[in-house]
Amino acid sequence: MFDKILIANRGEIACRIIATCRCLGIATVAVYSQADANARHVRLADEAICIGPAASRESYLRADKVIAAALATSAQAVHPGYGFLSENADFARACADAGLTFIGPPVSAIEAMGSKSAAKALMQAAGVPLVPGYHGDDQSPALLRSEAARIGYPVLIKASAGGGGKGMRVVERDADFEAALASCQREARASFGDDRVLVEKYLVRPRHIEVQVFGDTHGHVVHLYERDCSAQRRHQKVIEEAPAPHISAAFRSAIGTAAVDAARAAGYVGAGTVEFIVDADGAFYFMEMNTRLQVEHPVTELVTGQDLVEWQLRVADGQPLPLAQDAIPLQGHAIEVRLYAEQPDTGFLPSTGTLEHLHFPTALRHVRVDTGVERGDVIGPDYDPMIAKLIVWDETREAALLRMQQALAGTRIVGVGNNVAFLSRLIVHPEVRAGGYDTGLIERALSQLLGTDAPLPADALAVAALWTLQADAQRAATQASISTDDPHSPWAQSDGWRINGAAMRTLDLRDAAGGAHRVSVRHDGRGGAELDGTPAQVLHCEDAALRYRLGTRQGHATVIAAADGALHVFTAAGHAVLAPIDPLAHVAGQSDAHGGLSAPMPGRIIAVLAADGARVAAGAPLLVMEAMKMEYTVSAPADGTVTQMLCKVGDLVADKAPLVDFEAAA
Template sequence: MFSKILIANRGEIACRVIKTARRLGIKTVAVYSEADANARHVRLADEAVLIGPAAARESYLVIDKIIAAAKATGAQAIHPGYGFLSENEDFCHACEAAGISFVGPPVAAIRAMGSKSAAKKLMEEAGVPLTPGYHGDRQEPEFLREEADSIGYPVLIKAAAGGGGKGMRLVERSEDFIDALASCQREARSSFGDDHVLVEKYVTRPRHIEIQVFGDTHGNCVYLFERDCSVQRRHQKVLEEAPAPGMTPERRAAMGRAAVDAAKAVGYVGAGTVEFIANQDGSFYFMEMNTRLQVEHPVTEMITGLDLVEWQLRVAAGEPLPLAQEQLQIHGHALEARIYAEDPAKGFLPSTGRLLHLSPPAEGIHVRVDTGVEEGDEISPHYDPMIAKLIVWDQNRERAQVRLLQALAEYRVVGVANNIDFLARLVACPAFAGADLDTGLIEREKAYLFPEQAEVPREVWLIAALAELQKERRYARADAAASSEPNSPWFIRDGWRLNAAARRELILRCGETEKRVQVTYLARSYRFLLDGQEIELAGEIDSRGQMRVELGGRRMDATVISAGEKRHVFVDGRTWQLAQVDPLFHAGEGGGAEGGLLAPMPGKVIALLAEAGQRVAKGTPLLILEAMKMEHTINAPAAGTLKAFRFAVGDQVNDGSELVEFEPEKA
């Protein structure tokens, strides 16, 4: 076994590999960019090496820098994680040339599966069932459209070197094909440096089922059952589970055999995933093979009781697989939810900023949290905005769902927009709860998953107001303890007044709704007046914002976190964002750029789609912004004239920057 390894990655997966390496007594070397100097994976590793600026193409994607770091630190092997260089045959070859073990498959296997089109040809020869489509080398736009027309719509354009949902477009009409192809190729060039695409028939209501395979250098190959990854948005997985609901033993065996056949066809070694598109009738087609560890590998670990990273390291060190196929068994059911810094209400736009408060649920036999960040860390615009993976396990799917809902209700994130409330609605959605799964679930369940903004419950306003009063008392006690006169009455916040009851008013706002809460101080509690109704409240708040509230005879737990004027109220499994209004503050006139269109996030301008001075209709695409590996199109908000662009292609922009000077038509 190795005594020291280098991890050529960052974030959650780097921390995940470090955890197993430490358990096995293996020293670890982290690499980091300037943006990651204080990142969690750097703090956890035994050693760390700076490899360049924030941009991945100048740091994490520079092969020579990774190899040099491994040599300088005496690392015997390199674990690539997932993403970045994990499926790069040049990197694997460079490791071999440097005499460093690559924790992954051989160069030939990466090369064979690195191109989706080449892989499909190989799988066809191996007898693995394929989705109808064009997988050839011709890339002329009109030719590809003709192929799509002959396949029949809808079709899926996919980057041949792609993965993770990048470089993928669904096209439903022939007239939309050319524009979708151009967008797909731009994203593929940006993400993979290769704009080669293939075109496939889009299966209606498909399920995305993948098989975990493992091979060693002794000729052994097994499958560790399946994962259902059907719940997706923008072709990126949101929820994953194992085993797949409704999977019969016969179908599992058939898919497992096909996956092993695919792995053996390329002489596969290490951890890999064979992905299939499955019809509702049980038929399935090979989609691609990922020659690396998958983001969702924890659900497989939870149902098998195995550590797949340990298997990777043992196989890379030349050991045989620890178990044979007949020794592998499924125990219970596992679910994984990806916690992202993004705003589901705004089309899942990524969010950046500092994690002012981060409190995950407690880990144990039923709950696991894999993360690359801690409270105080920053979600940067340079990399994927994942905060954590939340994994739960229980004896069956129904109990695992309850576990996941409970864990999501306990998760507290403040400082960036996040998808926790959305995930809770998704897990509770009748379609998901009933295992009515397909890759279009989120789209077809929009009404349930994206409800109109609900009215803020009365208790939320009251709890927020109570938290303000209790925080004042906590701060006063802290000031008193630090004072030379700790018993001074000026530190007491009990509302005492001579010959009168103390009263005050707190003003809170949520969106356009503003509430005035009138407070009367009592001996051990408060009387609140809200919307003409009185109620008595009592409670304490600790340093982490946790509260036990007595509200009109009802006892409940809540958490209130302050961030500037914002008050994040966590109660009954939901999050509400309120603001405390200072009655002495008056906002100035006009807060934005009149007639301008603002950047919804930090990013880079990659295309200008209109001309200055051009009159455009409402919804006309004006500009494409790339942020966190995704393209975001800025459209005209109304009919009008595009007066000028404020940035050129290639320019970096900040959140809120004015991108376009736009003059709407007068009514």
């Protein structure tokens, strides 16, 4: 076995690999960009080497720098993780040329599967069923458009070298094909350095089921069962579960056999995933093979009891697979969700900032957390905005769903926008509970899942009021102890006692949706209070955690005062953000004299689609920006005129930076 390996990645996957290496007694070397100098994977590794600036193309995508770091630290092998260079055949070849073991498949397998069109041809020869489509080398827009018409709309344009939902567009009609193709090619070129695409029939309401495969250098290939990854948004997986619900033993055997056939056809060694799309009639079709470990591999680990990273290391070391096909167990049910720094209520725009508070459920047999960040870390604009993966396991799917509800309820994130509330609604959606849902679920149910009109969680206002009263009392007591020689003097007390009656006050709070709330407070003079007529008291407070009494009920809550002054209140019923309203503060109206359009997040301008003075219709695309590896289009908010473009292609823009001077039509 290896003594030392270099991990050519960052974030949670680098931390995940380090964990297995520690168990096996293998030393680890991390590489990092200047933006990641204090990242968790750097702190966990035995050694770490900086390989360049924040931009991934100048650091994590620089094969020469990664290999130089491995040689400089006497690492024997390189684990690529997923993303970045993990499916780059030239990188795998360069590792071999440098005398390093690439912990992944052979170069020939990466090349065979790296081109989606070449992979389709290989699968067709191996008898693996394919979706009707065009996978040819002629990439002229006119031919691609004619092929789309031949296949029949709707069609899916997909980057030939792509993955992770990048470089993919669904096109419903011929008139939209050209613009979708150009956007897809731009994103593919930026993400993979290759703008070739294929065009396939877009199946309506399919399921997405993939199979984990493993091969070794001794000719053995097995599958470790399937995962259902049908809950997707913009072709990116949101929920993954294993095994897939509501499939027969015959289906499991057939799709597993097809996956093994696909791996054998590619001469596969190591960990890989064969992805299939499943039609409503139960027919399945090959989509692609990912020649790496997948983000969702933990659910497979939990239902099989196997460490897939350990399998990768042993296979790369020349050892045979640890288990034969008939010895691989399948026990219980596992579910994974991806926690992202994003803002679901504003189109899932990425969110950047400091993780002021980060708390996950305690990791036990039933709960696992894979993360690359800790409290105090910064989520920046340079990389994928994943915060963590939350994974649960139980004996049955129903029990696992309940475990996930509880795990999400115990997750508390402050400092960046996040999708915890969105996932909490998704995991209890009737179609998710029933199982067997299709890839269109999230889009169909989006208005329900966003919860923009949801009421405040129970007790949130009362808890915010109790926390405010206690914080005010503590500040007053501290000030009194400074300003008086007798801290026991009645003039130094702040318990609300009055000679001729109880102290009264009101607390005004604003919720995240802008709604105003008022809580009437009547102090009882004994450290308690009535909130809107209901007796209330803090029974215990330690750090941010409160145990409180409200009427005859007791409960637990966590209150985090964020840097912007807002209170993040976490109760058993959910999360609320409540900002104190200062009645003396001047509320300035937003200046919109020019109808200016600003950047929805930090990013880079990659296309300017309108000129100064152009008259445009509402919804017309004005420019395209790239952030966190995805494209976002800024469109005209109404019919009007582009007075002035305030940015150009290549500009790096900050959050809220002015982009377009726009004048709406009268």
